Amino acid sequence: MGGRSNRSSHQATEILKAFWQHEVSKPFIAFLGLFIVSAVLSPAFLTPYNQRVLALQTAPLALLAFGESMIILMGSIDLSPGSTMALAGTVAAITFVHYKQPLAIAFLAGIAIGALVGFINGLLVTKAKIPSFVATLAALVAGRGMVLILTGGQPIVGLRAFGVLTMDIGPLPTMVWLMFFFTVLNFFLLTYTRWGRYIYAIGGNEEAVRCSGINADLIKLMTFTLAGCYYAIAGLMMDARLEVAYPWTGWGAELDAIASSVLGGIQLTGGVGSPIGPFFGAYVLTLITNVLILMGVNPFYQWVVKGIVLVVAAIALTRGLRYVK
Amino acid sequence: MVRESEYLVFTKNLVKRFGDVVALKGVNFRVGYNEVVGLVGDNGAGKSTLAKILAGIYVPDEGEIYVKGQRFRRLTPQKARELGIELVHQERTLAEDHPIWRNIFMGREITGPLGFLRIKEMKAAAEKLLNEIGLKAIPPDTPVKFLSGGYKQGVQIARAVQFEADLVILDEPTIQLSISEVHRVLEYVHGLKKRGKSCVFITHNIYHVYPVADRFVIIDRGKIVAEFRKVDVTPEDLTHILVSIARTGTIPEKYEKINLLNVAGSN
Numbered sequence: 001m002g003g004r005s006n007r008s009s010h011q012a013t014e015i016l017k018a019f020w021q022h023e024v025s026k027p028f029i030a031f032l033g034l035f036i037v038s039a040v041l042s043p044a045f046l047t048p049y050n051q052r053v054l055a056l057q058t059a060p061l062a063l064l065a066f067g068e069s070m071i072i073l074m075g076s077i078d079l080s081p082g083s084t085m086a087l088a089g090t091v092a093a094i095t096f097v098h099y100k101q102p103l104a105i106a107f108l109a110g111i112a113i114g115a116l117v118g119f120i121n122g123l124l125v126t127k128a129k130i131p132s133f134v135a136t137l138a139a140l141v142a143g144r145g146m147v148l149i150l151t152g153g154q155p156i157v158g159l160r161a162f163g164v165l166t167m168d169i170g171p172l173p174t175m176v177w178l179m180f181f182f183t184v185l186n187f188f189l190l191t192y193t194r195w196g197r198y199i200y201a202i203g204g205n206e207e208a209v210r211c212s213g214i215n216a217d218l219i220k221l222m223t224f225t226l227a228g229c230y231y232a233i234a235g236l237m238m239d240a241r242l243e244v245a246y247p248w249t250g251w252g253a254e255l256d257a258i259a260s261s262v263l264g265g266i267q268l269t270g271g272v273g274s275p276i277g278p279f280f281g282a283y284v285l286t287l288i289t290n291v292l293i294l295m296g297v298n299p300f301y302q303w304v305v306k307g308i309v310l311v312v313a314a315i316a317l318t319r320g321l322r323y324v325k
Numbered sequence: 326m327v328r329e330s331e332y333l334v335f336t337k338n339l340v341k342r343f344g345d346v347v348a349l350k351g352v353n354f355r356v357g358y359n360e361v362v363g364l365v366g367d368n369g370a371g372k373s374t375l376a377k378i379l380a381g382i383y384v385p386d387e388g389e390i391y392v393k394g395q396r397f398r399r400l401t402p403q404k405a406r407e408l409g410i411e412l413v414h415q416e417r418t419l420a421e422d423h424p425i426w427r428n429i430f431m432g433r434e435i436t437g438p439l440g441f442l443r444i445k446e447m448k449a450a451a452e453k454l455l456n457e458i459g460l461k462a463i464p465p466d467t468p469v470k471f472l473s474g475g476y477k478q479g480v481q482i483a484r485a486v487q488f489e490a491d492l493v494i495l496d497e498p499t500i501q502l503s504i505s506e507v508h509r510v511l512e513y514v515h516g517l518k519k520r521g522k523s524c525v526f527i528t529h530n531i532y533h534v535y536p537v538a539d540r541f542v543i544i545d546r547g548k549i550v551a552e553f554r555k556v557d558v559t560p561e562d563l564t565h566i567l568v569s570i571a572r573t574g575t576i577p578e579k580y581e582k583i584n585l586l587n588v589a590g591s592n
Contacts, residue, residue: 192441194434201431204420211382211418212432213402271422 023274026316027265031280034287042294050290052173056166056241058286059179060085060234064253065260065278066186067118067227072261073190074223075203075270076132080121081231082253083143088114088232090147093156093245103161111232117143118228122221140254147247156245165240175237182230183279190275199223203270259306260285263313284309330394333358333492333523334379334410339388341374348374350547351388356492361514361524363538365531365563367571371547372527376494379525380412381405393491406433409491413481413498419469426451426465429484454483458516459509475506482513486520493517494525499533511537531567535560540585545570552585 019025038045064081071078092110095101101109117139124135165175190196198219201209209216238249264281266273288309292302334356341349349371356362366372377383379390381400390397392408400408412418419428426448435443435450451465460479469477478498485493495514499507514537517524526534534541535555541563543551550570553563562580569577581587 188441192444194436194440194442197427197431197434197442201420201423201427204422205418208418208420208428208431211380211402211412211414213381213406214432271420 023265023272024277024280026313027263027274027277027280027284030263030313030316031284031287034284034291038287038291038294042291044294045291050294054283054286054290055176055179056173057290058283059175060237060241061253061256061260061286062179062279062282063182063230063234063237064257065264065282066182067230068254068257069261069264069266069273069275069278070186070190070199070223070227071132072258072266072268073199073203073270073273074220075206076125076220077136077258077268078121078132078224078227079136079254080117080139080143081227081234081257082250083140083147084114084117084228084231085235085238085250085253086147086247087117087143087150087235089235089239089245089249090150090156090247092162092236093159093239094150096161097156097158103164107236110236111229114228114230114232114235115225116228118225118231119221121228122224125224126217126220144251151245151247153247155247157243159239159243159245162236162240162243165237175240178233178237179279182233183276186278187275195219195222196275200271203272205271256282256285259310262310330391332356332391333360333393335391336375336379337389337391339375339378339385339390341371341378341383342386348547349378349385352544352547352549354542354549356523356525359518359521359523360540361518361526361538363531363534363541364525364527364544365529365534365541365567366544367529367567369546370544372544373496375544376412376496376525376527379405379410379492379494381410382412406488406490409489410494411485411488411490411492412494412496413478413485414496418481419477421470422468424466424468425455425463425472425480428469428480429454429465429487431484433488450487451483454487458483458486458513473506474502475509478502478506478510479513482517486517490522492523492525494527496527497529498526499528499530507533529567531560531563535563543567543570545574549586551576551580553580553583554585557583 044050064085068078068081088110091113092106095109096103096106121132121136121139124130124138125132165178166173169177190199198209198214198216202216202219206216235249239245260281261278262268262281263284264273264277264279266277285306288306289302292305332355336352336354339349339352339354340347352371352375354375364372364375374383378385379400381402381404384399390400392410420431429451430447435446437443448465455461455463455465458479460476460483463472463476469480472480482493498510502510511533514524514526518537526538528534539555541553541555541558542549543566551566566576566580569575576584
């Protein structure tokens with residue numbers, strides 16, 4: 001009897017130990033803890049309306065975070081998510097409103113432009129040998145410039161049809177289902193495919209990857225392109241949420257994407273992190289803003305709180321490392 | 326007259342330049358079947374450059390490479406692996422944060438019909454392999470960063486064994502290792518020889534390579550200057566020769582008659 005109870009307590013300890021050692025444990029605990037604290041702090045937090053708003057706000061950020069985290073996993077950085085999402089949203093809106101193309105074509109045009117920006121970023125990094133920070137900084141600046149040229153600085157209205165992304169399918173809006181779909185896709189891509197494992201390996205030791213006969217440049221090019229597609233989908237989601245293609249959409253979103261990745265347990269040194277961690281990171285970041293608004297906290301303080309949470313998360317994640325750069 | 330097909334690997338007049346620096350100046354290098362060659366020389370002699378050309382990492386500017394009688398102008402890492410040449414470099418070919426099994430299968434993962442990785446199969450194969458080469462106590466899920474230098478070499482050699490490499494090039498495998506870890510690496514080399522494989526053991530420490538090598542090739546400033554059979558020289562002789570080359574650029578006369586480069590019919 002005593003032996004059996006000892007065995008089950010040993011098993012429980014082993015399960016807890018395995019969970020704690022898993023890459024996603026800390027982001028998940030942060031998510032769960034903040035969720036509970038938020039529910040206690042504000043009675044409005046758990047209402048279905050608020051949860052729906054929270055999910056709608058999380059979806060585009062999660063897509064940005066998935067793209068950004070893949071780049072960070074390769075040991076690079078991407079500063080272009082905000083501009084790319086704005087450019088993709090603008091191109092989709094122009095295709096739909098000005099060129100009167102069907103919605104599907106408009107969406108595809110937006111995604112194609114996102115892929116093109118990502119592809120150019122990848123070419124600059126792999127062929128022109130420009131560090132990703134500089135290459136994507138150029139994309140951030142030039143991309144925003146393109147948006148302002150295309151829109152003349154004015155919002156593009158008449159995007160009610162984009163509401164297909166915000167309408168409910170069952171209990172949840174389409175774009176929230178899309179967010180879950182891309183979470184699962186990202187998990188499978190990064191865990192069960194060669195491409196995904198090479199993304200990690202490039203961040204872990206690029207020299208080892210090249211010595212193994214793997215075309216690291218091709219992997220980087222493909223990954224930057226896919227990240228561009230993710231940012232573009234986020235841009236379409238933003239158009240759908242606002243029913244307007246606003247030229248300053250995604251201003252500063254690259255920082256939120258990086259913050260979501262870090263909160264999701266992705267190490268900025270590359271090679272380490274869970275594929276689904278950025279989902280929790282994006283949710284936590286959105287949740288903090290949401291609950292502070294519900295509590296009526298001055299918006300200026302929200303930035304400070306976000307910064308503090310980021311530092312706390314970074315401290316938790318870098319415990320055990322001998323040094324960081 | 327040398328017949329290229331008699332050797333597993335044979336190079337003819339390899340030249341490699343890095344800008345104005347000529348790292349290899351017409352190198353003729355050969356490795357026989359089931360032979361362990363000790364490639365020795367001072368720092369900057371061209372040992373690693375030659376190894377990287379054989380592994381397809383560097384492209385030679387001139388010369389030819391014969392592998393099992395097949396002629397190549399250059400190799401790629403992929404082609405070298407296909408031909409059974411595996412380079413084991415001190416720690417540099419391992420992703421430290423990744424588990425052992427992922428490192429063993431890097432670039433040659435086992436996949437299913439839809440292209441998804443067969444993770445369980447790879448873990449099981451890695452575990453079996455680790456047992457075979459004497460790393461029984463280490464689970465294949467262990468990240469490489471937790472292994473000592475000797476075990477890291479073991480993982481890289483396991484990778485070569487798993488994919489049936491015919492020639493394993495060990496580039497400075499004993500550098501910064503403790504005495505017991507050096508002993509472990511030498512056991513791995515003995516194991517390769519027993520399996521019928523060939524090995525190039527690159528080092529500047531004669532005492533590390535002497536117990537395992539069949540033949541010694543001395544390279545100096547981009548040229549192969551001497552070759553000796555193990556039966557003809559002692560570790561002390563080799564040390565004496567290396568010191569002489571470093572000081573005067575020449576080999577002491579008494580060793581010239583056993584230098585295989587001067588012995589008719591042996592090269």
